[in-house]
Amino acid sequence: HRLPQEVRSGSGNFLLVPIPEYPLLDCVPNKTVKIVVLGASNVGKTGALYSRKVTLEGEEVSLQIQDTPCVALQDDAEGLYCQEQINRSIYWADGYVLVFSITDHNSYRTIQPLYQHVRRIHPSGNIPVILVGNKSDLLRARQVPADEGETLAASLGGIYFEVSARENHEGVHAAFLHLCQEVIRALGGGNGEKRRGGLHLARPKSPNMQELKRRFRQVLSSKVKSATTI
Numbered sequence: 001h002r003l004p005q006e007v008r009s010g011s012g013n014f015l016l017v018p019i020p021e022y023p024l025l026d027c028v029p030n031k032t033v034k035i036v037v038l039g040a041s042n043v044g045k046t047g048a049l050y051s052r053k054v055t056l057e058g059e060e061v062s063l064q065i066q067d068t069p070c071v072a073l074q075d076d077a078e079g080l081y082c083q084e085q086i087n088r089s090i091y092w093a094d095g096y097v098l099v100f101s102i103t104d105h106n107s108y109r110t111i112q113p114l115y116q117h118v119r120r121i122h123p124s125g126n127i128p129v130i131l132v133g134n135k136s137d138l139l140r141a142r143q144v145p146a147d148e149g150e151t152l153a154a155s156l157g158g159i160y161f162e163v164s165a166r167e168n169h170e171g172v173h174a175a176f177l178h179l180c181q182e183v184i185r186a187l188g189g190g191n192g193e194k195r196r197g198g199l200h201l202a203r204p205k206s207p208n209m210q211e212l213k214r215r216f217r218q219v220l221s222s223k224v225k226s227a228t229t230i
């Protein structure tokens, strides 16, 4: 794929920044791909809701991307601290970007339980997913070898992309495009109807992400298990 100029010249260290924004109202009718970005704290997934238009195999598709507050493993590592808002986003989405930082093994350990959590919300069928190892520019601080990422991605039925949101926007873009293709395939040609149970859900309201994240960190640091515990 040849990337548009605005993709190549994007700036910022966040996974979602490099993909050019498109007004929601300008969405391509009946060709919408909904993606949610999930991962532990500090892995680089920041953004709000992003609406993008991409061209896939000659056809325009509207891409809606939802950022989420971070998730964290419980002390016993068996489950996740995960806000209700994340559950709504998981339910809403057609495809999943699971992100960890290659410099943080704990963020990697969060991925498998996170995937299980998505599975619980969508128990049947194929779940379009990609695994993204971010911060590949920080090679000296690497804690997760690339082959571990590949093995984990394969076990989830997806592909592993190692990217640097800071230095390689093309990698980020390629990862999202791949997931879009997977979603369109899973939805059966992408004619826009939500085939999963015939639902056509509205996007969850984008709350104030910074406030949500702040509150979530408070909950985690005080170890009060009042957040939805799975």
Ligand SMILES: Nc1nc2c(ncn2[C@@H]2O[C@H](COP(=O)(O)OP(=O)(O)OP(=O)(O)O)[C@@H](O)[C@H]2O)c(=O)[nH]1
Pocket: 013, 014, 015, 039, 040, 041, 042, 043, 044, 045, 046, 047, 068, 069, 070, 134, 135, 136, 137, 138, 163, 164, 165, 166, 167, 213
């Ligand atoms: N070196 C490097 N730093 C990055 C990269 N991507 C993000 N960062 C930095 O990592 C830090 C965390 O990024 P955020 O986007 O806030 O992380 P987050 O996943 O949204 O974390 P929460 O807000 O806790 O959910 C920021 O300081 C970013 O600048 C990258 O590819 N390379």
